[in-house]
Amino acid sequence: MLKMVTPMLLAVVGLVGIFKTYVTPEMIKALFNGSMLHDMIVGVGVGAVSVGQPFVSYIIGGELLKEGASFYGVAAFILSFVTLGVVQLPMEFGIFGARFTLWRNFLSFVFSFFVAYLTVLSVEMFG
Amino acid sequence: MKRKxxxxxxxxxxxxxxxxxxxxxxxxxxxxxxxxxxxxxxxxMVLPIVLVVFFLMGLVNITIDKEKISRHFGKESGMKGWFYAISAGVLSHGPAYVWYPFLQNLREHGAKDSLVFAFLYARSIKIPWIPLMVSYFGLSFTVFFSLYIVVASLLQGLVVEAFSKAKR
Structure with a gap:
């Protein structure tokens, strides 16, 4: 297992380095437009391909709200930022196998919409 | 869902x-x-966590047998298994990918896939970053967000379990 995992980890770390250098928060901000459905879809998609410490997603999310992005989209973004990971997908495939990985990512994708929607709805109703 | x-x-x-x-x-x-x-x-940043994960894998291989894993995280684990998986997910540190080898090791020792799913989703709650989340999005957002993540972790696990049973 170690023999297989060590190069995988190095590969994922290498991809994270590329992402952090070439994808800027400004590029991410440009994709949101303030509409609930559009921003939720973009939020889940952008969160899935983004990498970094969770606090990075909070900072970008806070900036997105200031710039007029929908709260639903921001919630979807910070959730998929930690639950989905396109960069680590090859490693997940390699270790867990295709069926497990596809199932996990599919369910995380679907649940990102539900959790984000219910969270913001609850805040609006009770917060 | 075992693999070659x-x-x-x-x-x-x-x-x-x-x-x-x-x-x-x-x-x-x-x-x-x-x-x-x-x-x-x-x-x-990830190296110390990787070392802990590798150490835990070695520990599981040497000291914990399949029967014990099965009792705590396998088919007989019941509510206790869900509690352990979700709590461990919330408390675990570092990026998810450093935990993959350890989780696969547990699966090979008899841990249920549904609990691994619950663990991985529960990792969305990051206790050290909660104050920052509160400062950016407010307390009620943080509370509802965390609560729904716990519920979603459980539901994801249950969906996987239901499909596994249907397949058998």
Whole structure:
């Protein structure tokens, strides 16, 4: 297992380095437009391909709200930022196998919409 | 959902990433160097967690037998298994991918897939970052967000369990 995992980890770390250098928060901000459905879809998609410490997603999310992005989209973004990971997908495939990985990512994708929607709805109703 | 191991997968992945870096160097060497520095920064951050994970894997292999794993995380684990999986997910540190080898090790020792799903989703709650989340999005957002993540972890696990049963 170690023999297989060590190069995988190095590969994922290498991809994270590329992402952090070439994808800027400004590029991410440009994709949101303030509409609930559009921003939720973009939020889940952008969160899935983004990498970094969770606090990075909070900072970008806070900036997105200031710039007029929908709260639903921001919630979807910070959730998929930690639950989905396109960069680590090859490693997940390699270790867990295709069926497990596809199932996990599919369910995380679907649940990102539900959790984000219910969270913001609850805040609006009770917060 | 068990799989056949291919020891070359990691090497192919690493080779692919090295190839991408070579391409980036040819295109813009200063920016590629910046990416290498970023990667080293990430490596420095994940290395201590990787060592803990490898240590835990060794510990599981040497000291814990399949029967024990099965009792706590297997078919007989019941409510206790869900509680352990979700709590461990919330408390675990570092990026998800450093935990993959350990989780696969547990699966090979008889842990249920549904609990691994619950563990991985519960990792969305990051206790050390909660104050920052509150300061950006408010207390009620943080409370509802965390609560729904716990519920979603459980539901994801239950969906996987239901499909596994239906398949059998």
């Amino acid at each position: 191991k291919n020891n070359k997968t990691g090497l192919y992945m690493l080779g692919g990433v090295v190839f991408i870096y070579i391409g980036l160097f040819l295109f813009d060497s200063a920016k590629a160097l910046q990416a290498v520095e970023e990667a080293f920064g990430v490596l420095k």
